[in-house]
Amino acid sequence: CVLVWCFSQVKGAVDDDVAEADIISTVEFNHSGELLATGDKGGRVVIFQQEQENKTQSHSRGEYNVYSTFQSHEPEFDYLKSLEIEEKINKIRWLPQKNAAQFLLSTNDKTIKLWKISERDKRPEGYNLKEEDGRYRDPTTVTTLRVPVFRPMDLMVEASPRRIFANAHTYHINSISINSDYETYLSADDLRINLWHLEITDRSFNIVDIKPANMEELTEVITAAEFHPNSCSTFVYSSSKGTIRLCDMRASALCDRHSKLFEEPEDPSNRSFFSEIISSISDVKFSHSGRYMMTRDYLSVKIWDLNMENRPVETYQVLGENHFECCWNGSDSIVMTGSYNNFFRMFDRNSKRDITLEASRENNKPRTVLKPRKVCASGKRKKDEISVDSLDFNKKILHTAWHPKENIIAVATTNNLYIFQDKMN
């Protein structure tokens, strides 16, 4: 059954006057779910860490508190083209943890960076030649020899850029995706997809190029791309024409010819002036199992079986536009996407039930159960329902993320991050 959800936390400024730099542009849990990263329009990354569960508070899971904040990207000016390059973080992707440090990739429109986040909770004390404050001692006063020892200090979390992958994209980067080999990753812009090795910054391989010889013939752009979670040679990319192409890198160096093309034939009775616009896919995500993929377009969320190209196996109606993302829960049984009016929707694939919830400060007491919302056609409004005419189309939930193992979700409104969890017991 569709879970019952409770408010857990909200992060961000309370007032309605939103500073543009604070607008959240991406949300991503790491592989364990312990860390939750957000990127914003001002180029900053904020990482939250889940508290260790307290045995005495077994009725709720650990809270997320700020762990690290750093400036990932700065605005840049391209002098050759007279263009400003926005510092807005388009995507964050975590690497799986290999040692004590955490690594993530963050990208703006043009440059991808690999960040190392490490903890320091000890420092060496007792130098021979230096005072504790760093000043050098007068050598004539040094009469004994001692070995510095590490002593505990307040936890410091440091973020340092380890790699900068630049100058490979003419158009705006919309996706990054780490390969299951954990050594390579792809970056996609409107017309091209490049393959990188995490250790090598001075070159990348172009694996998809849909730029026509004559730009005036351009009719389609790439909207999202992702590597398959298990098969290291497989990736998909979605387009503004509503198609998804699955490519196998073993077939050729340049994957311009797809291995599979997923497209639902258009229902001619649904044709309208806006058909071209509403068929555009805004996001594509593989299920954790790798058996399915989910796409988000203007009016629906579709689940595709990778073995069937001619139509999706499930379709769920929801309102959106060309930047809404979608995500799977850990067991691939529920999918979630955002909508307008700060609503977000969840669809249980097994029971076929769905729920609409709202991210709002009105429900901000911890463990308050969220009331399901209902949107109705204009004129037929019942009590507590919202008419589609009164939806606030400026309040969009573009970015949502689901904890990989637990029923904890992070939902970003314009400048606030809401964390909800399912009602335990």
Add this chain to the structure above:
Amino acid sequence: MLGRGLKRKLSDYEENMAGLSSAFDSSRSLPYPLKRQLVLNMCLTKLQTYKMLVEPNLHRSVLIANTVRQIQEEMRQESNQQPVNICPGIAPASHSYTGLESPGISLQLPSGISQQESHCCDLRSFPENTGLKLEDDRQDLKGAECVFGSFEISNSTSYLKDLAIDDIFEDIDTSMYDSDFCCPPLMPPRSPSLICRTDLSELDHIMEILVGS
């Protein structure tokens, strides 16, 4: 087995959503060719606006350009099938765009047309011909496609070697898209018909939601 591939039984929410998506085709008071022309004008206006940006959004431009192409293709097919004007309420104006340059021209309507339609058609910002002529279509199409020409130039690393910008655009008559006539007032200064204005702003609203500004 078709089970899961079919849409589920419509819930209230889905009915509503279906209603909203059919609002894109809204069967309101405007006759279809007029609605189509409105949408076409809106799209061309947007393309013109995008062209003026230093770095237009490629995704949005492609979506709008495709919409323009779709509408023009439809118009082309209709004009191939029917040599007669589809929109009988609008008298054909002079056969070139120079007609637009004299703002005093208003559309002459046969008396048989209903009052409502005549109000709708009396908007001076409409281009004279409703794009039924092939020549007009080609002009429109070039208007749409020359957006991407500018992408090429601003984004190509070898643009310094390429044709001068003027060469690419020299044969395109963009007088139709001069901002005086096309943007933004698709709304008449004094709207004679409330229904008309609602429809315009509704379409505009839908475009805003779908594509943004």
